[in-house]
Amino acid sequence: EMSAAQSRSAVLEEQIAENPGRFRVLTGDRPTGRLHLGHYFGTLHNRVRLQKLGVEMFVLVADYQVLTDRDVADDLPWHVEELVLDYLAIGVDPHRGTIFTHSAVPALNQLMLPFLSLVSVAELSRNPTVKDEIAHSRQSAVSGLMFTYPVHQAADILFCKSNLVPVGQDQLPHLELTRTIARRFNNRYGDGTAVFPQPEALLSSAPLLLGTDGAKMSKSRGNAITLAASADETARLIRGARTDSERHITYEPATRPEVSSLVLLAALCQKRPPEEVAADIGSAGAGALKKVVIEAVNEYLAPIRSRRAELARDRAHLRRVLAEGNERARAVADVTLAEVREAMGGCR
Numbered sequence: 583e584m585s586a587a588q589s590r591s592a593v594l595e596e597q598i599a600e601n602p603g604r605f606r607v608l609t610g611d612r613p614t615g616r617l618h619l620g621h622y623f624g625t626l627h628n629r630v631r632l633q634k635l636g637v638e639m640f641v642l643v644a645d646y647q648v649l650t651d652r653d654v655a656d657d658l659p660w661h662v663e664e665l666v667l668d669y670l671a672i673g674v675d676p677h678r679g680t681i682f683t684h685s686a687v688p689a690l691n692q693l694m695l696p697f698l699s700l701v702s703v704a705e706l707s708r709n710p711t712v713k714d715e716i717a718h719s720r721q722s723a724v725s726g727l728m729f730t731y732p733v734h735q736a737a738d739i740l741f742c743k744s745n746l747v748p749v750g751q752d753q754l755p756h757l758e759l760t761r762t763i764a765r766r767f768n769n770r771y772g773d774g775t776a777v778f779p780q781p782e783a784l785l786s787s788a789p790l791l792l793g794t795d796g797a798k799m800s801k802s803r804g805n806a807i808t809l810a811a812s813a814d815e816t817a818r819l820i821r822g823a824r825t826d827s828e829r830h831i832t833y834e835p836a837t838r839p840e841v842s843s844l845v846l847l848a849a850l851c852q853k854r855p856p857e858e859v860a861a862d863i864g865s866a867g868a869g870a871l872k873k874v875v876i877e878a879v880n881e882y883l884a885p886i887r888s889r890r891a892e893l894a895r896d897r898a899h900l901r902r903v904l905a906e907g908n909e910r911a912r913a914v915a916d917v918t919l920a921e922v923r924e925a926m927g928g929c930r
């Protein structure tokens with residue numbers, strides 16, 4: 583069964599194909615560890631695809647947001663570079679897009695302030711994704727930053743007036759809040775004209791990929807297969823993945839989440855329908871399924887992994903890409919901030 587956001591995404595795909603120039607994308611990730619297949623099939627793959635279609639692209643390394651659920655940001659410069667490395671390895675083109683970090687664009691923080699005034703504490707506390715992240719957080723106390731990061735994200739999306747955000751399912755509540763903030767800002771200060779667009783989420787065909795334990799694949803849960811893993815490590819992780827006691831392999835995400843997520847993984851890598859992958863394996867069982875998944879994933883990731891290893895040898899290039907992106911992002915943010923001040927009337 584298709585969610586409202588999924589059917590909307592199908593309509594958006596048609597509009598993008600017709601007129602890619604109408605869209606501007608912002609997406610991002612936290613530099614907290616290597617990107618995994620959940621990130622890849624949830625959003626990264628869409629970014630590369632959209633960029634190739636000619637959609638303008640902003641990609642944010644959300645370094646400030648590392649502090650939402652961690653006391654200190656260990657080895658931050660290293661993790662930032664690793665994330666840029668992942669982006670370049672999957673095919674994000676830094677010359678036709680903008681890769682940048684939070685900390686390099688102070689205007690983002692200034693934008694967050696009026697946005698915070700447009701949401702209620704009750705709205706912030708209701709956010710289901712924040713609740714879930716608090717539940718999984720290693721910190722004993724919930725910081726104000728954890729509580730307000732969806733507003734921070736609204737500033738990230740709106741500073742460049744992005745109208746399209748390719749994300750996984752967990753981001754839908756945040757995007758709804760961004761739309762609310764844009765609407766309220768326009769109503770309160772817009773004087774008849776819209777300062778900000780109301781951005782839309784673009785879901786992929788895998789908006790919630792599960793990890794080897796059957797829960798959402800996640801950096802923080804130790805159930806992820808990273809893009810940078812070796813072929814052997816990938817095989818070991820998939821061999822250890824949870825399945826169920828039924829021998830016959832089928833694709834039934836609602837009732838057989840573990841087996842179905844393995845089937846889906848192979849299907850995404852082989853660009854085939856998951857039902858067909860499941861039918862091919864049938865009564866050969868979970869061992870045969872895992873073998874297929876291991877081969878499919880390793881084959882799919884091989885060129886990405888070798889490109890990554892190649893790019894990793896030139897760290898100066900990674901830093902150059904970021905410096906150029908930061909410069910562009912700062913210029914865009916300054917223009918928007920000036921516009922916001924103007925709209926708010928003398929608030930300097």
Ligand code: ATP
Pocket residue numbers: 610611612613614620621623624625748749750751752753788789790791792798799800801802803
């Ligand atoms: P994680 O959530 O893995 O612990 P993170 O919090 O650092 O790592 P996010 O910022 O939550 O990473 O994720 C970046 C993007 O990847 C978001 O658009 C998110 O929706 C998407 N994403 C993350 N995990 C998955 C998944 N398992 N399936 C689909 N999309 C995912």
Ligand code: MG
Pocket residue numbers: none
């Ligand atoms: Mg997350």
